[in-house]
Amino acid sequence: MMPMPTRLTTSVLVRRQGRMMMFDAGEGIQLALKKGGLGIRALDAIAITHLHADHILGVPGILMFRAQNEDPGPLTIIGPPGVARFVNNTLEDLRYRINYDIDFVEWAPDRPSHAWSWNGVAVDWEPLEHSTFCLGYRLCEPARPGRFNEERARALGLNPGPAYSLLQSGTAVEAPGGRTVFPEDVMGPSRRGRIVAFCTDTRPCAGVEKLCKGADLAFVEGMFSLKHEKEAAEKKHMTAVQAATLARAASVDELRLVHISPRYSKDDERLLEDEARTIFPKAKVAKALQAYPVALPD
Template identity: 40%
Template sequence: MGTGAGRPSKDRNVSAAALVFPERGGAFWLFDAGEGTQHQLMRTPLKLNKLEAVFITHLHGDHLFGLPGLLSSRSYHEGAGDLPLFGPPGIKSFLDAVFAITGTHLEYRLDIREAVAGPIWDDGTWSVRCAPLDHRIPCLGYRIEERDRPGRLDSERARQLGVPFGPLFGALKRGEDVELPDGTIVRSRDVVGPPIKGRVVTLLGDTKPCPEAVLLAEGADLLVHEATFAAGMEEKAAKYGHSTTGQAAETAKKAGAKRLVMTHFSHRYRMEDLASLENEARKVFPETVAACDLKAIDIPFRSE
């Protein structure tokens, strides 16, 4: 939704990212909400009544100032249910003050949960944990893990063994052995492949290189990491609590991540500079992409 740092430009909005679950009818989670995020959402198929959770990394304005308006607008979307919102300490005071001063009333229950470290969310399919990063103010990174899925059912093999299409197929896929009318036992392991490894997505807030970033990104299928400055600007990056392209790539390499998406680029870099920034990181970590606003990135299962 936004890939710029500090302030918006004509090419990039400020920080926000959506993790979309197509199999859940377009449901999505939002990570950060800089100013103008709801305008960016209008340029996508995403709808606010499909927003299931919000995760804020820290309380700098370029990650936060779009949140009150977005939450208010969500009240006008039919079917918008209760909404959990996670963020560092202070997020509740911020929202309570904004809503009280402006007289804003939400038509749904906003469940604000301030977090520091550890597991914070589990919906039965995906779980989330967070850890503190190294920035100028308290800042969180989030690791989102999917549970392993049952292996693929070889329906042709099941039919050959006499299993009729219907509920027994589902039982086999769930790992259950089934008994046919003639007493034959068909074992799940004979017709179902090995479990499909769940995916891992890591989205970090602003940070200097730190051990917690590596731990959150360990083995991730996709790591979203800030790269505010180009390689060679490590001193300036450290001064402001940020990372360079090379440092983001080094974190991905240390963590054994599969892919790296760099974001949060300084206002000094134009769209035509993205290829150069991308190439800097690829010298350290080849599977790197420089993000641009409204770019969609598929996260396939490893078997695919």
């Protein structure tokens, strides 16, 4: 919740097919992009959870860093009501000229849980329970076609070539002898895409569980140790154990605890992990500048 010499504020950058999307941008977060050698040209969107300084103060720096590139293309900023006002006022007050368009996607009570589409990846949001209005996010890749059963195709009289491609793209073909072969005759069931969730600054709530449901990787706030459970409730945050309990209920595969209170040393972080692991064995405290590859589910 504050930039430290060894740890910046909580932010997650998702990189997919060479493009990038950032979740939250605290003070100085562009340093992480530079340290990680990630550049900024490929940044398509920033999703902001809420208007607390440790989650949004880094946005102006990111916008200016991005403007150093020639024609970097449009940027989408997703977030709670007021996010556009904050960004526009800041840019105006600083007299800063941005050489690209910014599209805003602001939450509103009548908006569905689907916020935006990032190159085909669904970006969903849900309100969480914090001391100010706060959103959690979920990225969900589109389903992929099922596996092509070549043995079955050959048994139906087809040979490798255009017929295979047509079937794989969902078109029926005619086999020698005049029989029609439909895609479902040779394709297995479609396969789900990867799911990543980002939920921070919240009490345990249904929104976190919904966003984390079946996630391959979930970044969830585990700000406090069990001994500070009362403080967690007062400040509208969660303990590592509460994050682990939600992850288990949501059948998450990997859990990374984020937004760790700055009062905890590196050794204390082990304690948070140990507490979380009593509930969810695959829990870890997320590390600064660490990459977490997400494998395809199958």
